Amino acid sequence: MKEHNNDSILEKIKKAEDDARQRVESANKKACKIADEKEQKALFEKEKIIKNAQEKAQKALETAKIESKKQGESLIEKAKLNVESFRKKADQKKSALQDVFSEELLKLN
DSSP states (O other), X not given: OHHHHHHHHHHHHHHHHHHHHHHHHHHHHHHHHHHHHHHHXXXXXXXXXXXXXXXXXXXXXXXXXXXXXXXXXXXXXHHHHHHXXXXXXXXXXXXXXXXXHHHHHHHHO
């Protein structure tokens, strides 16, 4: 009878160990699943942040291109005005020289 009790106790201990092992395995699986979910969420957030930064960089680049184009157009416009101003001054000097030359020719005749 004692042997039967010992066997019964040993079975209960073995069953308790098996139950504990299963609980530990189950807890480990749950912990791994939670860790995987958190890792996936972190990766998703990282990708979202990177995408957002790329979009902002693209917008900044486009804005810089537009501003550069505007400045370039402005510089071209200024250059055109400067060229026109130089032409007018050159024409005025040419006209003045022609007048002086004409006067000198008249004096010589």
